[in-house]
Amino acid sequence: MRKDYSLEKRKYVIGGFLLLIVAIYLVRLFSLQVADDKYKAFAENNAFLRKIQYPSRGLIYDRNGELVVYNQPAYDVMIIPRDIKGVDTLDFCRTVGITRQQFDERMAEIKRSPGYSAYTPQRLMTHLTARDYGRLQEKLYRYPGFYTQKRILRQYNYLAAANVLGNVREVNKKDIDNDDYYQPGDYTGDLGVEKSYEEYLRGDKGVEILMRDAYGRIQGRYEDGAFDKDPHSGRNLTLSLDIRLQQFAESLMVNKIGAVVAIEPKTGEVLCMVSSPTYDPTLLVGRDRGKNYLKLTANDNEDHPLFDRALMGTYPPGSTFKPGQALILLQEGIITPDTPYPCYHGYINGGLRVGCHSHYSPIAVKPALQTSCNAFFCWGFKNMVDRRSKYGSSADAFEVWKRHLVQLGYGYRLGVDLPGESRGFLPNAQYYNKVYGEGRWSANTIISVSIGQGEVLATPLQMANLCATIANRGHYITPHVVKEIQDTVMPDGAIGRHSPDIDRKWFELVAEGMRMAVTGGTCRTANLPDIEVCGKTGTAQNPHGKDHSAFIGFAPYDDPQIAVAVYVENGGFGATFGVPIGSLVIEKYLTGKISPQRQHLVNNMLNANTKQFRAIRKPRH
Amino acid sequence: MRSGNHAIERQTAFRSLDWITVTLYLLLLCAGAVSIYAASYDFDHASIFSFAEFSGKQIRWIGLGLVIALIILFTDYRFFETYAYPIYALMMVLLVVTIFVAPDIKGSHSWLKFGPLSLQPAEFAKTATALALAKLFNGYNFRLNASSNNYAKALGIILLPIALIYLQKETGSALAYLALFFVLYREGMSGMVLIAALAAVVTFVVTVKYNDAEILDMAKGKFIVLVLTMLATTLLSGIYARSLEVMRNLAGFFTVAIGTCFALEAAELPLPYDWILIGAIMAAAIYLVVTWLRMHLRRLAICSIFAAGCVGFMFSVNVIFDQMAPHQQNRILVALGIKADPRGAGYNVNQSMIAIGSGGITGKGFLNGTQTKLKYVPEQHTDFIFCTIGEEQGFIGTSAVMLMFLALILRVISLAERQPTTFARVYAYCVASILMFHLLINVGMVIGLCPVIGIPLPFFSYGGSSLWGFTILLFILLRLDSARKLIRR
Incomplete structure (x- = not known):
């Protein structure tokens, strides 16, 4: 028995080799099992089929309990590609009313989409019509790998308020990334309350966790459904909108560009919010949504119907700015209720002339509001901004002026519960320093802002809100369009009461002036026999054509129920479109009808078309 | 020395039985049975002892396996040495017969039916081959290196079953016999053979894996293989041929060659750099031959052959690769991470890695593995049984199993070294x-480090043949x- 000891040492080589490889494997196992979490997720995706149970989306009612938006079932055709066997494709296409070519294209599209797997459900067609669905359901047994999934589509009882309601679209990648709730193919609100109240409307998805084997066969419920969740329907919304008033106001705005906003002053509830031209909300429902959406947003569509002019459009407020001016001048002690300013067909000072129309002179604040005297407010503005003895400099005086306006709701977003609100524009002293140089401007340089022209821009919502503030004689509630959410206390802090630092008596005075404008001034058309309406017209020069026609007003004088702002682009004088539309909205809301004597105004508005005046320049005088 | 008293022998068989090995064997067997129960557990399952179930059947295999183990322990220890060649011959005949009579099961012809039993002769042929090889080495004054005739005999014993099993279309089982080269190494075969084999594998993997990007x-x-060849040749000349002078010269020469290439390439000269490097290696090979003749260092000749062989092999890799069946190519590409094909060739490995990876540290718990329960892992009770352990018992389970195997194999090596006879x-x-x-x-395949080669995990994988085969072997x-x-007495 011979033993070779040099060879015996080779046991270490063999043992060492084994140890080395086992060590490598242990490291690998450690990195797979302990260091890397992704495999856990893979395993769950593999084994659990989370069958989503879609909740019903919350319904939307108007302030009177009228059902405005509801749901109708729609059916998507789903496929699991690997289960499709022996299907007569042509027969299927005929059943659901598509061509073979469309079918092939769609299949190719599905296969290209990210995350495609032949093992998981893929959405072949969306929103089958009830008729096609019925036919398909009957034949479904002949198409293995095909099934239908119930989805919910929005349906509208009134073809109105599309801008406030918004619509529902399929989620995009960003939505999915930002919110765990969404999965590809889900719906989410787009624009309007559908978007801003998405979290209430969408409800809670239910889930049924099924176990699925490698062949896609269901092996039963996971833990007997212990982790399943029932879907909870979305919350219903009650809008502050009066849908009939909205419809009426929309009809008055037909063939005009602009906006009408009405607010209940006491509560800040928006009664109607018209953006014109508007669109039929049903266009953005169902299979043709994409096509219609492109049409509505196309660049050559000059109406830009998805642009909500009521809160996104920024306009020079024109003379509707004057009540606010009066309040500031009175509060700052620049004028007393009796201070007269001269007006010789306008404001003439330092080589400057701002035109005005015929009325007596000199004139105090209330009649100045009544007649919408430009000169009065120019003088007042000049006396304030150039009063160095009080404010130190024009810039400092201007900042005080601006702060009052901010408190009155201009220059910043009001915080309405709708997406996309614009803040308008209020210049500050710095802005003018930049344009003219520090200390190189004074009241006369910027005199046009005193009458709501020039740099100042406001949204119709802000104009209506100012009107509501005057109606309330000194405060406003954040305007909002949703009054109630089912089973929910309205979120705190969103709706607040805001009181500008201006004494109530000055509001009383301005309200009187606005009353006078209706009884014997620029807005006589609004002088209803039984209702004390207060108002102020506006005629805003603009670079886009004929003057814009504007109106703010509230009624009744003693106990205001409604404050309204009307803005009609290129409508000409405030009295031409603003006053009739505003007063009709007030009348309709307060009396529920239009008196026969005023029916002609309705007809005039229905027939009038101001679109034609767009971009037509007013001849210069 | 040879006692005729069988009774005493049997007593000693138990008294001097290596209980450490037996314990490890039983532990692995139990763990295996539990894993198979887990792997084949169904939601509407029957009891563990139901013979219709995989686990029930496996229990029966285990029971009969233990009987076989006992029979072996009661057999005269001289029986195996005496009948090693006849057993080997019988098994080879059985393998040949199998090729012709076995039914086609998934393309392989390796199963023989004996009444209710289905057995795979290839699993038992391992034991027979091991016995024959041991018997060969046990021959009087047999030394592997004594003559090339001895090499031929040893290789013949190993290659015959490989060829026969390959003909049964069981490539995986056939490859398992390559393990016996470790035995040849232990018994005197030059370590160069293993190094060359390793170099071949590395060359193959590197050539196939890095086929796209370009250097020089x-x-x-190609570049990596050439540089590795230079490195290995240099090291071999120093460590294996023990000539520091040659090593220094080669190191200097190769460094200059590579450096020059990079310098020329930086100067944007469009030269055939691959041929320059190959030329350098060939020059080195000639230098080694000359030095061998001059200094009478025979080992330098081996180094020279190694260098030339590596280059030659590099050229043949693509030829070899193209010769392979597409599914074999695919398995290699997937294992090398070149091809991500989770639904195709990589499906098994991908799913098994998900199963193991989802186990975490402590696992999902016995019978709670979703990957394996829901049959995402194919062959989970046979070749991929390790997944079930990974998923349900986690890293603790997998490392425990690995360590048990490690202990068993190291124990067997230490048993080997204490044997008084060459045969044993x-x-x-x-x-x-x-x-x-x-x-x-097997484990390498399941955790995605080796190509998929269908061979069972000893004592774990379901199946009587493999279980009995390993039991008899051990x-x-x-x-x-x-x-x-x-x-010794």
Whole structure:
């Protein structure tokens, strides 16, 4: 028995080799099992089929309990590609009313989409019509790998308020990334309350966790459904909108560009919010949504119907700015209720002339509001901004002026519960320093802002809100369009009461002036026999054509129920479109009808078309 | 020395039985049975002892396996040595017969039916081959290196079953016999053979894996292989041929060659750099031959052959690769991470990695593995049984199993070294090598480090043939070991 000891040492080589490889494997196992979490997720995706149970989306009612938006079932055709066997494709296409070519294209599209797997459900067609669905359901047994999934589509009882309601679209990648709730193919609100109240409307998805084997066969419920969740329907919304008033106001705005906003002053509830031209909300429902959406947003569509002019459009407020001016001048002690300013067909000072129309002179604040005297407010503005003895400099005086306006709701977003609100524009002293140089401007340089022209821009919502503030004689509630959410206390802090630092008596005075404008001034058309309406017209020069026609007003004088702002682009004088539309909205809301004597105004508005005046320049005088 | 008293022998068989190995064997067996129960557990399952179930059947296999183990322990230890060649011959005949009579099961012809039993002769042929190899080495004054005739005999014993099993279309099982080269190494085969094999594998992997990017105007894989060849040749000349002078010269020469290439390439000269490097290696090979003749260092000749062989092999890799069947190519590409194909060739490996990876540290718990329960992992009770352990018992389970195997194999190696006869030692090394090969290839495949080669995990994978095969393999060793004192006496 011979033993070779040099060879015996080779046991270490063999043992060492084994140890080395086992060590490598242990490291690998450690990195797979302990260091890397992704495999856990893979395993769950593999084994659990989370069958989503879609909740019903919350319904939307108007302030009177009228059902405005509801749901109708729609059916998507789903496929699991690997289960499709022996299907007569042509027969299927005929059943659901598509061509073979469309079918092939769609299949190719599905296969290209990210995350495609032949093992998981893929959405072949969306929103089958009830008729096609019925036919398909009957034949479904002949198409293995095909099934239908119930989805919910929005349906509208009134073809109105599309801008406030918004619509529902399929989620995009960003939505999915930002919110765990969404999965590809889900719906989410787009624009309007559908978007801003998405979290209430969408409800809670239910889930049924099924176990699925490698062949896609269901092996039963996971833990007997212990982790399943029932879907909870979305919350219903009650809008502050009066849908009939909205419809009426929309009809008055037909063939005009602009906006009408009405607010209940006491509560800040928006009664109607018209953006014109508007669109039929049903266009953005169902299979043709994409096509219609492109049409509505196309660049050559000059109406830009998805642009909500009521809160996104920024306009020079024109003379509707004057009540606010009066309040500031009175509060700052620049004028007393009796201070007269001269007006010789306008404001003439330092080589400057701002035109005005015929009325007596000199004139105090209330009649100045009544007649919408430009000169009065120019003088007042000049006396304030150039009063160095009080404010130190024009810039400092201007900042005080601006702060009052901010408190009155201009220059910043009001915080309405709708997406996309614009803040308008209020210049500050710095802005003018930049344009003219520090200390190189004074009241006369910027005199046009005193009458709501020039740099100042406001949204119709802000104009209506100012009107509501005057109606309330000194405060406003954040305007909002949703009054109630089912089973929910309205979120705190969103709706607040805001009181500008201006004494109530000055509001009383301005309200009187606005009353006078209706009884014997620029807005006589609004002088209803039984209702004390207060108002102020506006005629805003603009670079886009004929003057814009504007109106703010509230009624009744003693106990205001409604404050309204009307803005009609290129409508000409405030009295031409603003006053009739505003007063009709007030009348309709307060009396529920239009008196026969005023029916002609309705007809005039229905027939009038101001679109034609767009971009037509007013001849210069 | 040879006692005729069988009763005493049997007593000693148990008294001197290596209980450490037996314990490890039983532990692995139990863990295996539990894993199979878990792997084949169905939601509407029957009891563990139902014979219709995989686990029920496996229990029966285990029971009969233990009976076989006992029979072996009661067999005269001289039986195996005496009948090693006849057993081997019989098995080879059986393998040949199998090729022709076995039914086609998934393309392979490796199963024989004996009434209710279906057995795979290839699993038992391992034991027979190990016995024959041990018997060969046990021959009077047999030394592997004594003549090339001895090499031929050893290679013949190993290659014959490989060829026959390959003809049964069971490539995986056939490859397992390559493990026996470790035994040849232990018994005197030059380590150069293993190094060359390793170099071949590395060359193959690197060439196939880095076929796209370019360094010095050649495929990255080619460049790496050439540099590795230079490195290995240099090291071999110093460590293996023990000539520091040659090593220094080669190191300097190769460094200059590579450096010059990079310098020329930086100067944007469009030269055939691959041929320059190959030329450098060939020059080195000639230099080695000259030095061999001059200094009479025979080992330098081996170095020279190694260098030239590596270059030659590099050229043939693509030829070899193209010769392979598409599914084999795919498995290699997936294992090398070149091809991500989770639904195709990579499906098994991908799913098995998900199963193991989702186990975490402590696992999902017994019978709670979703990957395996819901049959995402194919062959989960046979070749991919390790997944079930990984998913349900986590890293603790997998490392415990790995360590148990490690302990068993190291124990077998230490048993081997304490054998008084060459027969027992060589046989023991055969056992260690075969277990090692199965463990490393099977686990490596499941965790995505090796290509998918269908071989079972010893004592775990479902199936009577493999279980009985490994039991017989191990218990013959234990029987030989238990008799070692009788021989010494």
